[in-house]
Structure formats: structure tokens, C-alpha cells
Amino acid sequence: xxxxxxxxxxxxxxxxxxxxxxxxxxxxxxxxxxxxxxxxxxxxxxxxxxxxxxxxxxxxxxxxxxxxxxxxxxxxxxxxxxxxxxxxxxxxxxxxxxxxxxxxxxxxxxxxxxxxxxxxxxxxxxxxxxxxxxxxxxxxxxxxxxxxxxxxxxxxxxxxxxxxxxxxxxxxxxxxxxxxxxxxxxxxxxxxxxxxxxxxxxxxxxxxxxxxxxxxxxxxxxxxxxxxxxxxxxxxxxxxxxxxxxxxxxxxxxxxxxxxxxxxxxxxxxxxxxxxxxxxxxxxxxxxxxxxxxxxxxxxxxxxxxxxxxxxxxxxxxxxxxxxxxxx
Amino acid sequence: xxxxxxxxxxxxxxxxxxxxxxxxxxxxxxxxxxxxxxxxxxxxxxxxxxxxxxxxxxxxxxxxxxxxxxxxxxxxxxxxxxxxxxxxxxxxxxxxxxxxxxxxxxxxxxxxxxxxxxxxxxxxxxxxxxxxxxxxxxxxxxxxxxxxxxxxxxxxxxxxxxxxxxxxxxxxxxxxxxxxxxxxxxxxxxxxxxxxxxxxxxxxxxxxxxxxxxxxxxxxxxxxxxxxxxxxxxxxxxxxxxxxxxxxxxxxxxxxxxxxxxxxxxxxxxxxxxxxxxxxxxxxxxxxxxxxxxxxxxxxxxxxxxxxxxxxxxxxxxxxxxxxxxxxxxx
Numbered sequence: 001x002x003x004x005x006x007x008x009x010x011x012x013x014x015x016x017x018x019x020x021x022x023x024x025x026x027x028x029x030x031x032x033x034x035x036x037x038x039x040x041x042x043x044x045x046x047x048x049x050x051x052x053x054x055x056x057x058x059x060x061x062x063x064x065x066x067x068x069x070x071x072x073x074x075x076x077x078x079x080x081x082x083x084x085x086x087x088x089x090x091x092x093x094x095x096x097x098x099x100x101x102x103x104x105x106x107x108x109x110x111x112x113x114x115x116x117x118x119x120x121x122x123x124x125x126x127x128x129x130x131x132x133x134x135x136x137x138x139x140x141x142x143x144x145x146x147x148x149x150x151x152x153x154x155x156x157x158x159x160x161x162x163x164x165x166x167x168x169x170x171x172x173x174x175x176x177x178x179x180x181x182x183x184x185x186x187x188x189x190x191x192x193x194x195x196x197x198x199x200x201x202x203x204x205x206x207x208x209x210x211x212x213x214x215x216x217x218x219x220x221x222x223x224x225x226x227x228x229x230x231x232x233x234x235x236x237x238x239x240x241x242x243x244x245x246x247x248x249x250x251x252x253x254x255x256x257x258x259x260x261x262x263x264x265x266x267x268x269x270x271x272x273x274x275x276x277x278x279x280x281x282x283x284x285x286x287x288x289x290x291x292x293x294x295x296x297x298x299x300x301x302x303x304x305x306x307x308x309x310x311x312x313x314x315x316x317x318x319x320x321x322x323x324x325x326x327x328x
Numbered sequence: 329x330x331x332x333x334x335x336x337x338x339x340x341x342x343x344x345x346x347x348x349x350x351x352x353x354x355x356x357x358x359x360x361x362x363x364x365x366x367x368x369x370x371x372x373x374x375x376x377x378x379x380x381x382x383x384x385x386x387x388x389x390x391x392x393x394x395x396x397x398x399x400x401x402x403x404x405x406x407x408x409x410x411x412x413x414x415x416x417x418x419x420x421x422x423x424x425x426x427x428x429x430x431x432x433x434x435x436x437x438x439x440x441x442x443x444x445x446x447x448x449x450x451x452x453x454x455x456x457x458x459x460x461x462x463x464x465x466x467x468x469x470x471x472x473x474x475x476x477x478x479x480x481x482x483x484x485x486x487x488x489x490x491x492x493x494x495x496x497x498x499x500x501x502x503x504x505x506x507x508x509x510x511x512x513x514x515x516x517x518x519x520x521x522x523x524x525x526x527x528x529x530x531x532x533x534x535x536x537x538x539x540x541x542x543x544x545x546x547x548x549x550x551x552x553x554x555x556x557x558x559x560x561x562x563x564x565x566x567x568x569x570x571x572x573x574x575x576x577x578x579x580x581x582x583x584x585x586x587x588x589x590x591x592x593x594x595x596x597x598x599x600x601x602x603x604x605x606x607x608x609x610x611x612x613x614x615x616x617x618x619x620x621x622x623x624x625x626x627x628x629x630x631x632x633x634x635x636x637x638x639x640x641x642x643x644x645x646x647x648x649x650x651x652x653x654x655x656x657x658x659x
Binding site: 028054057059060062064065067068069070071072073074075076077078095096099100104105106107108109110111112113114115144145147167168169194195196243 | 391393423424425427428432434436437441442443444445446449451452453454455456457458459460461463464470482483486487489490493494646647648649650651654
């Protein structure tokens with residue numbers, strides 16, 4: 001049996017960093033307070049001492065320059081992990097990500113690779129209010145050339161980050177601020193999770209629940225609650241919004257004939273619509289009801305705890321949506 | 329002026345500048361008269377001495393990166409006239425397989441990291457090239473070009489700050505042709521001496537005339553030497569002038585014909601030619617031979633572009649993702 005350890009999401013991330021930096025000296029970390037501070041949620045704690053300031057680069061508060069540095073150095077063969085402290089700040093680095101990181105491979109006639117991981121975190125749940133709590137992942141799904149990863153647990157973040165570092169395309173690695181202290185038992189020995197393979201978190205037969213990031217745990221809780229009522233939910237974590245594992249999703253919906261998509265981001269123009277479209281296009285005739293969505297509301301994320309939790313999905317909303325879908 | 333430079337250097341400068349000039353004038357003709365080139369087209373005509381001076385002050389491994397007025401620097405670095413012309417034609421043999429066009433020449437093999445369309449963005453990526461050189465422990469120096477318009481972008485300040493803090497081996501070259509599209513430098517800022525922007529970061533800086541290659545070579549050589557020795561970045565504001573509009577579609581209502589003519593009196597190509605003839609560095613026949621070689625190269629490039637095939641339809645989905653083996657990419 002594999003030996004295991006219990007780690008937090010943040011610690012698992014730190015382990016992934018360490019393993020990848022030891023494996024490949026071209027991997028370096030750049031970002032605001034990634035060195036002495038050890039990153040906002042302490043994920044890079046100890047890395048500066050272990051790898052030195054050449055490979056763990058504390059940058060000024062200059063997101064555009066951080067991203068520019070990542071792009072230019074990746075073109076020369078480095079494998080930067082560029083941390084943008086909050087996804088809300090990525091707006092400032094957007095030009096470098098969209099117009100440069102995602103384009104140079106094509107513009108260089110396939111000669112310049114862009115092995116960058118843009119690590120950032122989004123989402124609500126920590127009273128961070130409207131400019132520090134958004135779910136902006138949808139923007140990147142719509143940019144050809146980018147890979148979009150959303151790790152939902154300690155096991156996931158470690159295996160996915162290691163794959164992201166080894167990927168030769170720019171990867172948007174979008175963590176969730178409410179998950180850093182979540183704990184999970186994970187293998188001690190090295191493992192990788194391939195990008196583009198969804199994870200069936202829980203098997204079931206009545207309804208397929210596709211949930212991303214923090215929403216996966218809400219979906220699991222909802223499924224357990226419904227199990228007591230005799231409703232069997234299959235919960236799928238796509239892990240990567242692009243590339244999307246359509247096969248696993250369609251296989252599940254072909255079995256359950258019902259589908260709910262849960263995202264923290266608002267519904268309009270979002271990935272939840274893409275997931276729904278995949279299901280409609282792939283198995284329309286088999287569906288007993290239209291795909292339904294449980295998403296964040298189309299509003300700014302409020303500061304106060306009551307309102308904050310009200311604008312995003314929760315177990316209750318997911319349970320209600322599933323009951324409605326199944327007429328139960 | 330004392331002849332500090334060899335005959336070979338002058339003849340190299342002349343041939344390179346003539347190549348850039350003839351390439352662009354010919355391409356412009358193909359655009360305007362024959363409609364074979366379309367979209368954006370930003371000519372370098374008038375600014376060739378900067379490319380010439382930078383080339384002799386650097387070595388091949390020093391990466392160059394610039395904005396959308398990129399034909400001159402791409403040719404200088406060694407991206408072939410054939411692949412440049414084919415790129416303008418949108419053909420499959422272009423340096424970006426016809427997917428980039430005028431603004432996006434690229435030649436990784438010759439250390440030319442592009443032609444980029446977002447004003448000022450390459451100041452950041454250029455610093456990134458330098459970051460990698462330092463990380464890898466080479467003594468190569470990133471030569472990062474931008475225009476006077478880009479000097480007003482926020483990226484410049486973020487990058488000047490990190491480049492000085494980390495002593496990155498980069499020479500920032502502001503090709504100041506006095507117009508950001510149609511807005512002259514003095515209408516864009518209270519600070520009209522762009523080189524002074526370096527002061528806020530205590531970055532060494534200089535301002536110089538770029539209508540002849542000699543001062544460009546000298547200033548760049550000094551800056552490159554400092555960077556190679558670990559002394560960090562330099563900002564060079566090189567005063568130049570573009571004879572053509574911002575782009576091919578520019579009605580040029582923001583400047584007078586007299587102003588353009590005044591600069592043409594100091595034409596960089598003519599100044600180098602004059603130096604060669606007065607100093608008797610080459611005979612008329614030798615110069616004619618260079619002109620002929622350039623003309624042949626440009627005509628061959630046109631022929632190559634015209635005869636090249638269009639990219640295959642299958643090209644549209646190529647070179648988007650480096651990995652083709654994601655388990656679920658099936659389209």
C-alpha cells in the first residue's frame with residue numbers, strides 16, 4: 001500500500017514546487033512576496049532558503065513586468081512559475097498573457113515555446129470583498145493557446161501543478177483562496193495528474209453534477225445529503241476547463257440522463273454555458289430534462305459574511321436544483 | 329569626423345541600409361500598386377541607421393526585440409528577405425507561415441524575437457529575455473527597441489525599475505521618430521527628453537542622433553559593454569525620423585512636407601554613401617555591385633513570395649498548443 005501523508009492545499013503546492021525545482025533548474029518562481037514572506041498563503045515557505053534568490057524572485061508590485069519577464073525568459077528556455085497574488089490583479093498583466101504568452105508559439109512559426117505557469121487564486125469565502133474575490137477563469141478559457149486548470153483539493157493541486165510546470169504551453173493555474181487550509185491524505189511518493197482528464201469524484205446514477213474548484217466540495221456535500229433521500233449523484237471535477245474532458249462528462253450523462261453544472265463564476269457568457277453546450281451537443285436525445293446551472297450571482301462579491309455566502313452556490317442551492325431537476 | 333570605422337564596416341552599413349530601404353520601397357509598391365500585400369504596413373524608411381549601428385555594436389547571439397515597425401531590424405538580424413517578403417504576402421513560406429504579417433516578423437534562429445503589435449509590451453518581454461541570459465549565466469545582452477509613443481506606457485516604468493533593481497543585461501533603445509501615430513512628442517508629455525525618464529530609476533541614459541550609424545554604434549557599444557560586464561541596463565534615446573506615415577494609410581496631416589524634406593537632406597543612406605565616396609572607401613563599380621546585389625535579393629524575394637504556395641488550410645490549427653497529446657484534444 002502506498003504510504004500517505006495529510007497535507008493542506010498550500011503545503012501540497014509547496015511540495016510540488018520543491019519537487020519540480022529540484023528536478024529542473026530552469027524552473028524558477030517569480031512574484032510579489034513569494035520569497036521572504038513565502039507567498040500570501042505560505043505556499044512557497046522555505047523555498048528562498050533552499051533555492052536562493054536567483055530562483056525565488058521577490059518582485060516589486062508590478063504585475064505587467066512580472067508577466068513580461070515570464071514571457072521573455074520562457075522564450076529563452078526558462079520555465080517560470082509567475083505568481084499573481086489575486087486573480088483580480090491579473091487584469092494588469094492581461095496584455096502579456098493574452099497577446100504574448102498565448103501568441104508567441106504561433107508567431108514564431110512554432111519555434112518558441114511558452115512553458116509558463118501563471119499561478120493565481122480567486123473566489124470568495126474569505127471576506128476579501130469585491131476587488132479580491134472574483135472568479136475570472138472564464139476569460140482565459142476563451143483564449144486559444146492557454147490551458148486553464150482549477151485544482152479542487154490538496155491531492156489535485158500537487159499533481160496538477162507538477163504537470164503544469166512540465167507543460168510547454170502557458171498554463172493558467174487558478175487556485176481557490178478558501179481551499180488553502182483544506183486537508184487531505186495524499187501519497188508521499190511522487191505522482192502527476194495529467195492535464196485534460198476529469199476526475200469522477202463520486203459515482204452515482206441519477207444525476208451528473210459537474211463542479212469546479214471550491215464548488216466540488218459543496219457538490220460532494222450536496223450529494224451526500226441527497227443520498228439519504230435515495231438520490232444518487234455522480235460528481236465530476238473537470239480539473240481543467242481547457243482542455244475539457246468531454247468524454248468523461250458525456251459518458252456520465254449518458255448514464256444519468258440529467259446534468260447540473262456548478263460554478264462560482266456568474267452564468268452569463270461563462271464556462272458553465274460551455275459545459276452545458278457540450279452536454280446538449282453530445283447527448284441531447286438522452287437528456288430527460290435540460291441541463292441546469294447553479295452559479296454565482298451577477299453581482300460584485302459583498303464583504304459582509306451573510307451576503308458574501310449568499311451570492312455564490314452552496315449545498316442548499318445545489319440540493320434544490322437537483323430536486324427540481326428530478327421532480328423530487 | 330575622424331574615421332573610426334573600417335571600410336568593411338561602412339560597406340556593411342551601406343549594404344544593410346540599402347537592403348532595408350529597397351525591400352520596403354518594393355514591398356510598398358506591391359501593396360499600393362498591385363494590392364498583393366494588405367493590412368498593416370509600418371515602414372522603417374529613414375530610420376535605417378539605427379539598425380546598422382546596432383548590428384555592428386552587438387553580436388549575433390544578442391537577442392533583439394521590437395514593436396510593429398519591424399522590417400528593418402528583422403532583415404538586419406538575418407531573417408531572410410525571402411521569408412520576410414513571403415510573410416508580407418501571407419504565404420506559407422513566410423517567417424510566421426503568413427500568420428503574422430508586417431507587424432510580426434520572427435526569427436528565433438537568428439535571435440530576432442519579433443515584431444509585436446501592442447505598444448510598449450516588448451519592453452517587458454525584452455527584459456524577460458535579459459532575465460534569462462542572466463539566469464543562464466551568458467553575457468548576451470537583450471536589445472529592446474520601442475518608439476516614443478511606447479515611452480508613455482506604464483510598462484516602461486515597471487520594467488525600468490526591475491531592470492535596474494536586478495541589473496538585467498538589457499539596452500533599451502527608444503527610436504524617437506517624434507510621432508506616436510500623429511501625436512508629436514511634445515504633445516504627449518511634459519517631459520520631452522525621453523532619456524530623462526531613466527533618471528527616476530538612476531539608470532544610465534543618453535540621447536543621440538540616429539541619422540547616421542556612427543553615434544548609434546558608439547553609444548550602443550558602450551551600453552552593451554556595461555551590460556556584459558554586469559553593470560545593468562541603459563536607456564538610449566535615438567533621435568530619428570520616418571519619411572513615410574505611421575502606417576501605409578496615414579494621410580500625415582500632423583506634419584508639413586517641409587519638415588519631411590528637411591530630414592531627407594540628412595538621409596542616413598546618403599550620408600553613409602557620401603562618407604564612402606569622399607573617403608574613397610569604395611569605387612563606383614564596387615558600390616554599383618552592392619546596389620545590384622541588393623536589387624537582386626529584393627527581386628528574388630518578390631519572385632519567391634509570388635511563387636510560394638498559400639498555407640494549407642490545415643495550418644490554421646497548428647502551432648497553437650505545443651502539446652498535441654492532451655488526452656482529450658480530438659478536433
